[in-house]
Amino acid sequence: MIFGFTATEAIGESLDLIIPERLRAVHWEGYHRVMATGETRYGKDLLSVPALHRDGHQLSCEFSIVMLKDDAGKIIGIASIMRDVTERWNREKVLKEQITALKAKCGD
Numbered sequence: 001m002i003f004g005f006t007a008t009e010a011i012g013e014s015l016d017l018i019i020p021e022r023l024r025a026v027h028w029e030g031y032h033r034v035m036a037t038g039e040t041r042y043g044k045d046l047l048s049v050p051a052l053h054r055d056g057h058q059l060s061c062e063f064s065i066v067m068l069k070d071d072a073g074k075i076i077g078i079a080s081i082m083r084d085v086t087e088r089w090n091r092e093k094v095l096k097e098q099i100t101a102l103k104a105k106c107g108d
Helices: 021-037 086-106
Strands: 047-052 058-069 075-084
Touching: 021 075, 058 086
Parallel strands: none
Antiparallel strands: 047 058, 058 075
16 A cells, blocks of 8 residues: 555545645646647656655655546546655665755766
8 A cells, every 4th residue: 555545545535635735737748738629748767756645745756657548449438556765765765865965065
């Protein structure tokens, strides 16, 4: 349970459960555009986004998507595979801060 919700709590609910409030409008604008046009730039790339856990803390997630089509080729939905990369993201953030500090000491 990446996001802390049980299946019973999550099934049938909006993705707003896991989308930070400040990003919801952008998310839904993009979602509706993709559903209307059938085009997305994210079909092959791994995406990185912040997400919310049930207890309110923020996660860093990576995910890929695939468009779901009916027999006529019409888009009927989107499926996604997500993974929590918060620990890796935090380690990389610390390393970047250390590199910046070292460069400052060296006058670089």
